[in-house]
Structure formats: structure tokens, C-alpha cells
Amino acid sequence: MKSVLGAWFTVLTASATAFGQTLDLTQYTIVDLTHPFNERTVFWPTATSTFTLNREAWGETPGGYFYSSFSFCTPEHGGTHLDAPLHFAEGGNSTSEVPLERLIAPGVVIDVREQADAHRNYRLTRADVEAFERAHGRIAPGTIVLVRTGWSRFWPDRERYLGDATLGADARLSFPGLGEEATRLLVEERRAALLGIDTASIDYGPSTDFIAHRIGAAQGVPNLENLTNLDRLPPRGATVIALPTKIEGGSGGPVRVIALLPAERSP
Numbered sequence: 001m002k003s004v005l006g007a008w009f010t011v012l013t014a015s016a017t018a019f020g021q022t023l024d025l026t027q028y029t030i031v032d033l034t035h036p037f038n039e040r041t042v043f044w045p046t047a048t049s050t051f052t053l054n055r056e057a058w059g060e061t062p063g064g065y066f067y068s069s070f071s072f073c074t075p076e077h078g079g080t081h082l083d084a085p086l087h088f089a090e091g092g093n094s095t096s097e098v099p100l101e102r103l104i105a106p107g108v109v110i111d112v113r114e115q116a117d118a119h120r121n122y123r124l125t126r127a128d129v130e131a132f133e134r135a136h137g138r139i140a141p142g143t144i145v146l147v148r149t150g151w152s153r154f155w156p157d158r159e160r161y162l163g164d165a166t167l168g169a170d171a172r173l174s175f176p177g178l179g180e181e182a183t184r185l186l187v188e189e190r191r192a193a194l195l196g197i198d199t200a201s202i203d204y205g206p207s208t209d210f211i212a213h214r215i216g217a218a219q220g221v222p223n224l225e226n227l228t229n230l231d232r233l234p235p236r237g238a239t240v241i242a243l244p245t246k247i248e249g250g251s252g253g254p255v256r257v258i259a260l261l262p263a264e265r266s267p
């Protein structure tokens, strides 16, 4: 009976599409997963610049109307941003080349707050992913997998967020990330579209080999880093939309990330 109903729904949906019905956004709650860019935006300790907004015009013009404009400058890898595969794979997709199918997709949220609170250099394990799947079902190919550590609550306090506010290569970074085996499972076996996290990097703070970045980049999988508001998403059921500025040849860049939740599923 269920499959007959399912078939009917498919037919109904297909005919609705054929008649040009569009996405009805009143049926969704929209959640912003993006930190604002400003003078407090957290950048990697070795970044040679930070986000700057320069006022180029402001005020009433001779024509009698108000006019303002700014220019901005920012490293690619600070604030809420995308890592294109080119970040860790020569020949990988650059920012402008990442397929939109990887940037607009169903999202799941794996919650490791408890583990990260117990150990700030915690790395997502294969067992964590398997436990998620036992509770919420198998992660389908093409899914955006977000890891919730709870770290966005420390933003933009560099000391608490990064583990060390020191600038330069000597910073002793300490925050949670994704372990190698979990990353292989998500990227190579589950064929995730994209990996995201609410810390500064998908590799944990002390990492020196950036193995999670390298595994994903080799398979064309981009990352989202410095996400926020993951507490407002259900474990599954959201649609994630992450659109970076289309920088040709870039290795990443600022991105506005939002999630659409079916209205009745908002926690």
C-alpha cells in the first residue's frame, strides 16, 4: 500500500513540475549558517591579511541623493568559507569550477559535541558515523555532511575558538575536526557531496598533514569551514545551499551558507 501511495506521489509531483510549479518557500524555515565578515572575523594564524572594508564613498552627492560604496579585501580561507578541491589537490576544481550539485544538496548533521567537550582535539571517528547511520539511516551519495562540535559558541574569541590566539606559524592550535578513517568513509564509501564543520578546519587543530583535506580534495569534495547555527538543524531533513563568490582560479573563498528546513521540522 505504501509503495502504491509513493508511486502516486511521484506521479503527482511529476505532473506538478510539468505544469511549472516552483519551489514554495513559505513551506520552509530558512536558517543562516554563516558568520558575518567584519573586523573580528577569525582567520588562520598565518594569514598575511584579514577582512577589511574600505569606505570609498558615503554621503549626499551634488545630485542631492545619498550614495555609498566600499571595497573589501579578504584572504580566501577565513570566516565562513569554502575550500575548493584546488586548495589541496593540484588540478582539482577551483572555486568557480565546483559543480553546483555539490553546493546545493540534502544535508545531515553529525553531532559530536559531547566528545569534543570532553577532548578539544577530538576527531570524528568511523564509529561516530556508523552510530549516526544506525540512528538516522544511511548517508546517501551526494549528501552534504556537516559535523557539529559546538565550537561556533566560541566565535570570534580566537583563544577559545582556535585554542591559541598567537599569530604566525608558532600557534598551537587546538580544536576538533574529522579523523582519517571517518573522512575516508564519508568521501570514498558514502560519496558525500561536501564536508562541513563549525570549527576553523575540517582537520583538527594540531594537524600537520591535513589528511582530511587531502582525502576530500583528491575526490573533488569541497569543504565548508567556520559554520554556525548547526544547532538549528535536524540530523537530517534540511537542504543546504552554499554559494561562494565565483572566483575564477581561486582555491576557496567567502560563502553564504543557508539551510532550508521543512517548516514543521524546525526544532
Ligand SMILES: [Zn+2]
Pocket: 076, 077, 078, 081, 082, 083, 225, 252
Ligand atoms: Zn579553508
